[in-house]
Amino acid sequence: MCSGKGKQIVIKRMKKIVLYLFCIVMTIFFIYPLYFILISSTKSNTMIFENPFLPSLDFHFENFSKAWATGIGRQFMNSLILALGAVIVTAVFSCMIAFALTRLRFKLQGAVRVYFVMGMMVPIQSIIVPIAFMTNTFGLRDNYILLIFLYSVFWMPLTIFIITGFLYSIPVSLEEAAVIDGCSIYKVFFKIILPLIRPAIATASIFVFMYTWNELLTAMIMIGKSELRTISVGLLNFVGAHNSDYGALMAAILIAILPPFFMYLFMQENVVKGLTSGANK
């Protein structure tokens, strides 16, 4: 009996070791590419391929200043403007529409709801050609305002979906009390609803920011002037222009992933929630 139990413990312990080993291998699998960028960004070009596993103590910080100066800095700011702009515009429109769809009453309510959900099925590639046509005709290329609205419109269906979902779980008693006290519908919206749906807005804003920051196709097509480029496009061009300056390229990539990565580091739960909120369709 004693030996039987001892064997069980050994098996259990071995299972645990295997489990952790597997987890660690998986971790290396998922993190290595980023680790590679991190250590390569401070290496000289030759060192990058010589030893891809260990950092070199010969720090070449000029990779970063080089990258920043040759446009990445400017593009970082551009992406920031677009991403923040998209977050704000999306939030504004989505809140208003979500409010209308859940708290107001009008005839075609169901139809309007479906109308917005439809948008989730539209791939951006299918509309980019007519949009390019529109912008060419009206000379609206390089127009950040248009681009911000374009991004917003694209994220609106999902954001509206998230906010309406959230609103359904908020009891109307608060608003009814306010109305009895003489509140107008606008006051109800601003003073009661908006503060209450802040978590939903935050969740949606995270993915709007991230997806806009990371977006490539639209930014490539809608922006022509090199000083107005976003960071995704900029990185691509960097590869083309400075083909063999790998160190600077690694530094550029590191700079580009900094905002999303830091957001993830500090708001991990919310970022995961935000990016996977599209799953609840």
Place this chain on the structure above:
Amino acid sequence: MEKIRRDRKAILVFLLPGLLVYTILLILPIGGSLILGFFKWNGIRGAEMTFVGIENFVAVYQDPSFWHSMKNILWFLVLTLFTQLPIGLLLAVMLSGQFKGYKFFKAAYFIPQVVSTTVVGLIWYFILMPVGVLNEILEILGLGMLIHNWLVEPSTAMTSIILINTWCGIGFHMATSYAAIQALPSDVIEAAVLDGCTGLRKVRYIIVPMIWQSIVSSIVIIVTAVLKTFDLVYVMTSGGPNGLTDVPSTLLYKQAFKYSNFGRASAIGVILFILSVLCTILSLRITKREAIEY
């Protein structure tokens, strides 16, 4: 309260601005895409736009590179469905045991989702270069005969891109499956385990049916996302060499911005849209099951 809810002016104020912008920038272009598909236009302002009927659509139908891109995207779909979701699910099941340190691993596995596909493409491009890390590791391990020019050779190019996309997406499905598993009532699962259903059988007969909604959702997301793939392919190979790794999106991009064939690109866009809708409906139909009550 009811009366205020029906206030016409308020309804318009809240609904109209967003509705307008949404219609002009998202809905109208869908129609515009269809219309443009019937024309021949080179994209330059003021240039001639000639009506060519269904010539663009026919040309796309007859274009071998289009069918090649469709073959690529089909392979993309199949491989992704059979790797990304199962691995993500398995990781989620494993982590739901909540052993010490699971939070760290969960956070690590999700990281690829946070980084943009452009960056993912660039990083892996370096790893898969002939002088890159992967080949170096193979050399070190004595597996030198497995060395390939991963992104260039016909036998490995598309699959490499697909597997990198899988690498990127596993974290997403792990997170959603994990959340779904967490929401399950533990007493039901415990009862099953007590009855002798453990390990893989537990996954197959207990967990999967109970989180089926989440799995269906993941399938739909994979299907729609794969059809739209552009960033990763474009960044890693631009659909090349010579259209080897083209997918419909990169084909569309090339037609419009390399060959200045906006009409043809539009036609591809329309086809993509229809495909997207069809695939979504199809995958919802195929995976329909009775919801399990518990």
